[in-house]
Amino acid sequence: MQPKIHSLSLNRNPRQRGKNILTGLFLSLLMLMIFFVGPFVTTGSSVATGSSVVTDSSVVTDSSVAGDKSLASHPPENILIVSIDALHPKALGPKSSPHIYALMEKGVYTLKGQSTDPPLTLISHSAMFSGLSPLENGKTGNAWRPGQETIQGKTIFQSPKRAGFSTGYFYSKEKLGFLINEDIDIHGLSKDFAGDRAAAFFQFPGKHFCFLHISGLDQAGPAEGWLSPGYLEELFFIDDALKPLIALIQKKTKYLIIITSDHGGHGKIHGSEHPEDSQIPLVMISDSYDLTAYQDRPYKVSQLKPLLDTLLME
Numbered sequence: 001m002q003p004k005i006h007s008l009s010l011n012r013n014p015r016q017r018g019k020n021i022l023t024g025l026f027l028s029l030l031m032l033m034i035f036f037v038g039p040f041v042t043t044g045s046s047v048a049t050g051s052s053v054v055t056d057s058s059v060v061t062d063s064s065v066a067g068d069k070s071l072a073s074h075p076p077e078n079i080l081i082v083s084i085d086a087l088h089p090k091a092l093g094p095k096s097s098p099h100i101y102a103l104m105e106k107g108v109y110t111l112k113g114q115s116t117d118p119p120l121t122l123i124s125h126s127a128m129f130s131g132l133s134p135l136e137n138g139k140t141g142n143a144w145r146p147g148q149e150t151i152q153g154k155t156i157f158q159s160p161k162r163a164g165f166s167t168g169y170f171y172s173k174e175k176l177g178f179l180i181n182e183d184i185d186i187h188g189l190s191k192d193f194a195g196d197r198a199a200a201f202f203q204f205p206g207k208h209f210c211f212l213h214i215s216g217l218d219q220a221g222p223a224e225g226w227l228s229p230g231y232l233e234e235l236f237f238i239d240d241a242l243k244p245l246i247a248l249i250q251k252k253t254k255y256l257i258i259i260t261s262d263h264g265g266h267g268k269i270h271g272s273e274h275p276e277d278s279q280i281p282l283v284m285i286s287d288s289y290d291l292t293a294y295q296d297r298p299y300k301v302s303q304l305k306p307l308l309d310t311l312l313m314e
Helices: 014-035 098-106 121-130 158-162 174-179 195-202 217-224 229-252 301-312
Strands: 078-084 108-114 166-171 186-189 208-214 255-260 279-286
Touching: 078 195, 078 229, 078 301, 098 229, 098 255, 098 279, 121 174, 121 301, 158 301, 166 174, 166 195, 174 186, 195 208, 195 229, 208 229, 217 229, 229 255, 255 301
Parallel strands: 078 208, 078 255, 166 186, 166 208
Antiparallel strands: 108 279, 255 279
């Protein structure tokens, strides 16, 4: 029997979700008309049960993830990166997240990912986007408000933008607006479910590069505890909500899908020095790349940018 879903952060009303999808389509079309003068530029492995404890805390070098590049004959044209806020790797499994679990079975993954120090949302995402540690990129605080200075320097959007991709960034927390820069064509804050905006973005022609941030577990963890029944039920809903977006991208073919997180947690606490607060997963699947070299590799959040730069490099 499937678990009963807690009403935490995502909109579970079908009519309202339908309105959100239509709104997302309209806003995306409007943004495209504003920002673009012309048209868009035209593995199998066994899976852990999700119950094993990850204890690897060794130092990870950037070359351990970003050093290999295995390309198929057709580079991807549809790239989606999903950051599920506060996703602990031990939460992933066939019952709590069947769709993500299926990607793990067919693609590659590691449950040995490491967040930043401290492991907090904006600090971690800044490291993801910049490819630099908090001390290197200067973002050591977890707060930001509209009107304040945004991220400086190169981010994960620069390489795809130069390669002719349309770029989209959709997020569920206001402070993640800090990460917006000139290499992002379309962006939007959606506190209900930003996945609807991402789906609308992928409906337009051309090559797509999209970063999607999803909240929910970041509320379930402090309220009910990381890996608690309520936390796993929230993950079950998030996983189900992602299913149509993943299916849309896979149907388009020439895809790369990455699912990861910014931090974990323990008990009802996160952001501390406890090792479980820093644990994150990395799941990757593609019909364009042979990613088998990345299976079970150690990973840290600042490696996302060099990993993508390597894969997109001609």
